[in-house]
Amino acid sequence: xxxxxxxxxxxxxxxxxxxxxxxxxxxxxxxxxxxxxxxxxxxxxxxxxxxxxxxxxxxxxxxxxxxxxxxxxxxxxxxxxxxxxxxxxxxxxxxxxxxxxxxxxxxxxxxxxxxxxxxxxxxxxxxxxxxxxxxxxxxxxxxxxxxxxxxxxxxxxxxxxxxxxxxxxxxxxxxxxxxxxxxxxxxxxxxxxxxxxxxxxxxxxxxxxxxxxxxxxxxxxxxxxxxxxxxxxxxxxxxxxxxxxxxxxxxxxxxxxxxxxxxxxxxxxxxxxxxxxxxxxxxxx
Amino acid sequence: xxxxxxxxxxxxxxxxxxxxxxxxxxxxxxxxxxxxxxxxxxxxxxxxxxxxxxxxxxxxxxxxxxxxxxxxxxxxxxxxxxxxxxxxxxxxxxxxxxxxxxxxxxxxxxxxxxxxxxxxxxxxxxxxxxxxxxxxxxxxxxxxxxxxxxxxxxxxxxxxxxxxxxxxxxxxxxxxxxxxxxxxxxxxxxxxxxxxxxxxxxxxxxxxxxxxxxxxxxxxxxxxxxxxxxxxxxxxxxxxxxxxxxxxxxxxxxxxxxxxxxxxxxxxxxxxxxxxxxxxxxxxxxxxxxxxxxxxxxxxxxxxxxxxxxxxxxxxxxxxxxxxxxx
Numbered sequence: 001x002x003x004x005x006x007x008x009x010x011x012x013x014x015x016x017x018x019x020x021x022x023x024x025x026x027x028x029x030x031x032x033x034x035x036x037x038x039x040x041x042x043x044x045x046x047x048x049x050x051x052x053x054x055x056x057x058x059x060x061x062x063x064x065x066x067x068x069x070x071x072x073x074x075x076x077x078x079x080x081x082x083x084x085x086x087x088x089x090x091x092x093x094x095x096x097x098x099x100x101x102x103x104x105x106x107x108x109x110x111x112x113x114x115x116x117x118x119x120x121x122x123x124x125x126x127x128x129x130x131x132x133x134x135x136x137x138x139x140x141x142x143x144x145x146x147x148x149x150x151x152x153x154x155x156x157x158x159x160x161x162x163x164x165x166x167x168x169x170x171x172x173x174x175x176x177x178x179x180x181x182x183x184x185x186x187x188x189x190x191x192x193x194x195x196x197x198x199x200x201x202x203x204x205x206x207x208x209x210x211x212x213x214x215x216x217x218x219x220x221x222x223x224x225x226x227x228x229x230x231x232x233x234x235x236x237x238x239x240x241x242x243x244x245x246x247x248x249x250x251x252x253x254x255x256x257x258x259x260x261x262x263x264x265x266x267x268x269x270x271x272x273x274x275x276x277x278x279x280x281x282x283x284x285x
Numbered sequence: 286x287x288x289x290x291x292x293x294x295x296x297x298x299x300x301x302x303x304x305x306x307x308x309x310x311x312x313x314x315x316x317x318x319x320x321x322x323x324x325x326x327x328x329x330x331x332x333x334x335x336x337x338x339x340x341x342x343x344x345x346x347x348x349x350x351x352x353x354x355x356x357x358x359x360x361x362x363x364x365x366x367x368x369x370x371x372x373x374x375x376x377x378x379x380x381x382x383x384x385x386x387x388x389x390x391x392x393x394x395x396x397x398x399x400x401x402x403x404x405x406x407x408x409x410x411x412x413x414x415x416x417x418x419x420x421x422x423x424x425x426x427x428x429x430x431x432x433x434x435x436x437x438x439x440x441x442x443x444x445x446x447x448x449x450x451x452x453x454x455x456x457x458x459x460x461x462x463x464x465x466x467x468x469x470x471x472x473x474x475x476x477x478x479x480x481x482x483x484x485x486x487x488x489x490x491x492x493x494x495x496x497x498x499x500x501x502x503x504x505x506x507x508x509x510x511x512x513x514x515x516x517x518x519x520x521x522x523x524x525x526x527x528x529x530x531x532x533x534x535x536x537x538x539x540x541x542x543x544x545x546x547x548x549x550x551x552x553x554x555x556x557x558x559x560x561x562x563x564x565x566x567x568x569x570x571x572x573x574x575x576x577x578x579x580x581x582x583x584x585x586x587x588x589x590x591x592x593x594x595x596x597x598x599x600x601x602x603x604x605x606x607x608x609x610x611x612x
Binding site for chain 1: 432575598
């Protein structure tokens with residue numbers, strides 16, 4: 001910077017934001033948090049508050065009873081177990097496969113590399129949800145309808161993840177180390193395992209969190225291809241809680257609260273990394 | 286998107302590692318050469334195989350099915366050419382769903398991106414406790430869309446929802462939010478905005494942090510206002526990110542399903558209210574394909590959506606290039 005010291009006036013203008021900005025931020029934060037807060041208040045009340053004309057914003061004492069009712073209505077343990085199996089499998093496989101592919105695209109020379117990577121980038125733009133009908137038929141042919149495989153296998157890879165891990169390898173894996181390991185007689189897989197993987201672990205962790213959360217929250221495909229009475233996931237179990245004619249809101253929201261709790265805990269523990277992860281993933285302007 | 290050609294580091298000192306010897310045996314050399322040449326393909330193969338079988342092939346096959354009378358269970362009932370397309374373009378439910386999706390795109394995604402830009406502008410200032418604000422705005426994105434949609438459906442309830450309670454405190458009559466398109470679409474839009482504005486705000490913020498501060502400070506010395514600097518310097522500087530976000534969120538918005546699906550608390554199986562007042566294209570696809578098992582018609586709808594998304598992405602790309610480069 002070659003500028004002279006700013007005058008008092010400009011220092012004020014460019015300095016720390018005033019009360020107005022913080023006021024706006026508090027309002028935004030309140031708007032972000034209120035529906036969440038509310039979704040944890042209702043499960044602690046009984047259904048009489050729903051018909052009440054007064055606003056109900058304080059917790060009551062019915063939480064245990066409501067949670068009990070959730071487990072009486074749907075097999076929520078099974079739903080939680082299924083969601084856990086699906087999300088964990090998808091996360092582990094997706095992160096591993098995309099790390100391998102990303103490493104290859106970033107650090108290994110091979111013919112057609114640029115063209116193949118361009119193909120990955122283009123596929124990231126495809127609305128693959130629109131292929132659901134043939135995909136459903138394919139699942140029928142494979143005999144996978146109503147099994148967890150139908151949800152797991154198509155989610156094992158995605159273009160964005162490959163793109164992300166390529167970026168990570170590009171930035172974090174030093175060429176010198178790859179070459180040195182090669183000279184030492186290390187195989188390509190050995191280089192990946194001993195050199196690349198330790199270096200890209202932070203970005204892989206961020207991808208893992210996002211994949212886990214997205215899979216946990218997936219709704220439409222599990223709704224179509226699974227049978228909620230045999231293989232519920234948390235999300236389809238919730239929607240079947242909400243499918244009666246007379247809606248039992250405290251019941252539904254109790255289920256919703258249980259289903260959100262694991263993610264919320266993960267988020268509170270890891271929010272710093274998640275935020276940093278979103279920031280890293282952005283396309284640089 | 287450019288792929289930078291990376292070359293092996295040349296100046297790297299490679300110290301000999303003690304205790305390691307190279308056996309220059311024939312099979313070993315051949316194995317190494319094989320490893321060097323083919324392992325990269327093995328590493329990228331899973332992506333292309335799985336993506337090809339479970340994403341690319343179904344997407345293409347959708348186009349083929351759309352030229353047939355085809356039921357999900359019975360299978361192919363014969364080639365009908367463009368018949369499904371003719372039916373679709375005369376189908377008032379299709380136009381209804383297209384209108385609803387377009388309105389959601391404008392009110393939901395449009396507002397959400399503008400809000401995100403504005404929020405990013407605020408978060409980009411020197412704030413105390415910035416980590417808290419950032420985590421706070423992205424939190425809604427983490428929680429389940431199903432839970433959120435159910436909570437919002439409750440908030441928008443006619444007799445019992447908090448939103449009507451607040452409105453009645455202000456002397457406004459209770460609104461039956463689900464009753465018509467013009468109340469349901471704004472309500473569903475708020476769910477979408479709530480979930481995504483913070484997420485895109487962080488993406489914009491990340492890009493904004495790459496904008497050189499000198500530009501900002503020079504404009505400040507010239508007496509430009511915060512607003513002017515934001516629209517004339519900051520936003521044009523993050524053009525690629527803006528374009529990327531507009532295109533990606535458009536693709537997402539065209540496929541809106543969960544929020545309006547669950548906003549309908551009567552659970553009318555994808556019709557979006559008794560008069561389809563908030564049925565989206567994706568809900569109509571779900572209804573045709575997985576409630577009526579009419580694969581041919583649903584595939585036609587999917588393929589038309591695919592073309593619409595391609596055209597829209599192109600228009601968006603062109604528009605946001607122009608808008609974001611104006612200064």
